[in-house]
Amino acid sequence: MKKLPKEKVKPFVEKLLQDYEVLGPMETAGFASFGRIMSPGELKLNYQNSKKTPKEAFFPQWEVMFRYRSTGQSVEVKSAEDTGRRRILFGIRPCDIRAALLLDLVFDSLDFKDPYYINKRKGTIVVGLGCNHPASTCFCTSVNGGPFSREGADFFMTDLGDGYLVEVLSQKGRKLLRGFDGKEASEEDKERAKAIADSATRGISSVIEADGLMEKLEKLTEAPFWDFLHEKCLGCGICTYLCPTCHCFDMADEAFDLKGQRVRCWDSCLFPLFTLETSGHNPRPTGRERIRQRIMHKFNYFFYTHKAIACVGCGRCIIHCPVNLDIRRVIDDIHRE
Amino acid sequence: MTFIGNNAASNSHESLRNPYLPFPMRVERTFVETSDRMLKSFDLAFVDKVDEAAFRFRPGQFCEVSLFGKGEAPLGIASSPTEKPLLKFTVNRAGVVTRALHHLEEGDEVGIRGPLGNSYPVDRFQGKNVVIIGGGFAFTTLRSLVVFMLDHENRKKFKEITVIYGARAPGLLLYKEELAQWEKREDVNLYVTVDKGDEGWNGREGFVPTVVEEVGPSSENAYAVICGPPIMIKFTFPKLADLAFPRERIYTALERRMKCGMGKCGRCNIGPLYVCKDGPVFSYAQLEELPKDY
Numbered sequence: 359m360k361k362l363p364k365e366k367v368k369p370f371v372e373k374l375l376q377d378y379e380v381l382g383p384m385e386t387a388g389f390a391s392f393g394r395i396m397s398p399g400e401l402k403l404n405y406q407n408s409k410k411t412p413k414e415a416f417f418p419q420w421e422v423m424f425r426y427r428s429t430g431q432s433v434e435v436k437s438a439e440d441t442g443r444r445r446i447l448f449g450i451r452p453c454d455i456r457a458a459l460l461l462d463l464v465f466d467s468l469d470f471k472d473p474y475y476i477n478k479r480k481g482t483i484v485v486g487l488g489c490n491h492p493a494s495t496c497f498c499t500s501v502n503g504g505p506f507s508r509e510g511a512d513f514f515m516t517d518l519g520d521g522y523l524v525e526v527l528s529q530k531g532r533k534l535l536r537g538f539d540g541k542e543a544s545e546e547d548k549e550r551a552k553a554i555a556d557s558a559t560r561g562i563s564s565v566i567e568a569d570g571l572m573e574k575l576e577k578l579t580e581a582p583f584w585d586f587l588h589e590k591c592l593g594c595g596i597c598t599y600l601c602p603t604c605h606c607f608d609m610a611d612e613a614f615d616l617k618g619q620r621v622r623c624w625d626s627c628l629f630p631l632f633t634l635e636t637s638g639h640n641p642r643p644t645g646r647e648r649i650r651q652r653i654m655h656k657f658n659y660f661f662y663t664h665k666a667i668a669c670v671g672c673g674r675c676i677i678h679c680p681v682n683l684d685i686r687r688v689i690d691d692i693h694r695e
Numbered sequence: 696m697t698f699i700g701n702n703a704a705s706n707s708h709e710s711l712r713n714p715y716l717p718f719p720m721r722v723e724r725t726f727v728e729t730s731d732r733m734l735k736s737f738d739l740a741f742v743d744k745v746d747e748a749a750f751r752f753r754p755g756q757f758c759e760v761s762l763f764g765k766g767e768a769p770l771g772i773a774s775s776p777t778e779k780p781l782l783k784f785t786v787n788r789a790g791v792v793t794r795a796l797h798h799l800e801e802g803d804e805v806g807i808r809g810p811l812g813n814s815y816p817v818d819r820f821q822g823k824n825v826v827i828i829g830g831g832f833a834f835t836t837l838r839s840l841v842v843f844m845l846d847h848e849n850r851k852k853f854k855e856i857t858v859i860y861g862a863r864a865p866g867l868l869l870y871k872e873e874l875a876q877w878e879k880r881e882d883v884n885l886y887v888t889v890d891k892g893d894e895g896w897n898g899r900e901g902f903v904p905t906v907v908e909e910v911g912p913s914s915e916n917a918y919a920v921i922c923g924p925p926i927m928i929k930f931t932f933p934k935l936a937d938l939a940f941p942r943e944r945i946y947t948a949l950e951r952r953m954k955c956g957m958g959k960c961g962r963c964n965i966g967p968l969y970v971c972k973d974g975p976v977f978s979y980a981q982l983e984e985l986p987k988d989y
């Protein structure tokens with residue numbers, strides 16, 4: 359373990375910027391979001407959690423899949439996969455790292471490999487940043503995470519006040535030490551880091567009861583519960599757009615004369631068009647089926663397939679839902695049914 | 696179509712096969728199936744030998760068919776693997792892509808991704824009687840299944856084969872050529888019916904569920920496959936139940952709105968199963984376990 363004094367952060371990041379594309383938390387329009395930084399000054403490492411999720415680094419909201427060009431009767435198709443980009447996702451929170459591990463299960467599954475996601479993911483070094491001050495809406499500890507969980511990080515930093523305790527957790531992470539001008543961490547630093555982590559973990563005030571949830575939901579698919587739940591929901595979909603584990607997307611062609619591109623962009627199970635068929639039939643015709651899909655997918659279907667809950671407890675959907683539909687209360691109500 | 700940076704061509708570092716990239720196929724033949732001209736079949740030939748060799752499919756699977764600039768549509772493969780190298784699709788003119796597909800002419804190229812999805816459990820059907828019930832234009836992959844089982848190499852693997860197929864009117868029956876051939880064969884019991892005949896029709900009249908009841912295929916050592924409009928399924932299913940077919944031995948193929956066809960875009964699931972990759976073929980025993988989300 360090493361220690362990076364605060365005044366050394368700037369040169370450290372500058373060095374990283376020479377070799378890598380660095381994505382980090384920055385302030386845009388009054389909230390924190392992940393973007394490509396060009397200088398260390400743009401980093402805003404004391405953010406609580408970004409509004410938009412860093413999953414965009416691997417799964418952008420909009421991306422070109424391939425471009426095509428017609429030449430008479432035949433068409434030339436050229437894939438737009440990223441290859442060989444070297445990137446660092448700097449200062450990502452443990453819940454968002456866990457979300458990437460869950461997305462790996464979808465996009466890097468055994469049956470079909472999604473090269474758009476995988477190439478970006480594989481070319482990225484993940485630098486985690488512990489959460490000294492979790493928000494009141496964070497419930498990561500209920501869903502196998504924690505404010506100082508190192509799971510999935512290549513490199514991990516703990517803010518000690520006067521500097522960062524730095525841990526290398528993988529071969530990929532080791533590469534970052536090349537530009538590192540810090541010293542070995544002292545015993546005292548390590549103890550302080552542990553105390554900070556313990557206190558942060560104790561400070562998580564939100565909980566959901568994950569045990570038995572999968573089984574409970576199994577019996578609830580046709581329950582009147584959903585009739586009431588959806589009445590409040592506007593179907594705006596913001597909860598799905600801000601969720602780090604939501605992975606639904608749409609695909610469409612954009613044509614310009616004889617050339618064009620196929621693109622994909624995020625989509626949401628809360629939109630009626632998501633499942634509407636050409637015949638007019640919609641298997642999820644009302645908010646009831648749609649919100650049931652969102653909850654069931656996160657806490658039952660995903661668990662059935664991957665043995666993990668597809669929620670990392672980041673609390674974004676709680677903070678940003680315009681009608682305060684609070685997933686923690688929904689889970690409580692499910693247990694009470 | 697020339698493919699740059701394509702799967703077959705690219706040898707780049709740990710090159711992943713990109714399952715989203717369509718490969719080219721050329722339209723060899725187009726054929727208007729129905730008198731209302733809403734259904735048209737296309738026989739497609741592989742442009743690239745590498746794609747042809749890699750393409751192995753079973754009856755019941757589907758492809759995503761691309762028309763660049765318009766998009767993709769999932770379409771069941773109507774031909775049997777025994778009819779390779781051509782692939783047949785039969786397309787109902789419904790929306791943007793399917794409408795544009797109807798304008799294709801011989802020599803045009805389309806993009807194909809697939810084969811996708813599971814298939815009819817033909818291995819399980821071996822040594823069994825198989826009853827195939829189809830209605831309307833849902834007969835596409837059933838054509839694949841019947842042609843596959845009637846292939847001279849395969850026919851001996853199955854016992855009695857019964858096909859019950861209905862359409863609203865004689866002009867709306869698909870694959871009239873094949874129906875005529877099957878009619879002549881001794882080794883398949885074919886019952887074609889229309890809701891209402893016309894002057895030229897001297898075949899059977901009546902709805903599919905009624906015909907199923909009249910024919911009364913035995914459920915002994917038998918499997919049933921049933922595909923058709925929801926209303927037909929709704930009334931045929933009880934008839935099969937009356938004939939003592941257990942749910943485990945009745946299969947159907949489902950349709951849902953699809954995009955990726957690989958369980959990633961998240962829209963076609965019924966409970967934890969994705970119709971695109973865990974289906975589209977399901978047994979009724981399986982469907983019974985799932986939320987009624989279809």
Ligand SMILES: Cc1cc2nc3c(=O)[nH]c(=O)nc-3n(C[C@H](O)[C@H](O)[C@H](O)COP(=O)(O)OP(=O)(O)OC[C@H]3O[C@@H](n4cnc5c(N)ncnc54)[C@H](O)[C@@H]3O)c2cc1C
Binds near residue numbers: 766772836950
């Ligand atoms: C597994 C499977 C096999 C199919 N086999 C056949 C077949 O053999 N012959 C045939 O004519 N039709 C078949 N369909 C239905 C066919 O895919 C739709 O009619 C077609 O996608 C409509 O696309 P469109 O662009 O013409 O319509 P639009 O309404 O313009 O399409 C809009 C969007 O909706 C989607 N969409 C709408 N309805 C459906 C639907 N029912 N299924 C899937 N996606 C839909 C399309 O992907 C498209 O992106 C099948 C569907 C599935 C899922």
Ligand code: SF4
Binds near residue numbers: 602673676
């Ligand atoms: S469901 Fe809500 S709390 Fe859970 S990961 Fe998604 S946005 Fe975060």
Ligand code: SF4
Binds near residue numbers: 590596598628682
């Ligand atoms: S953010 Fe709230 S209102 Fe909007 S779709 Fe989600 S639950 Fe419904």
Ligand code: FES
Binds near residue numbers: 956959960963972
């Ligand atoms: S079509 Fe994308 S998940 Fe099935």
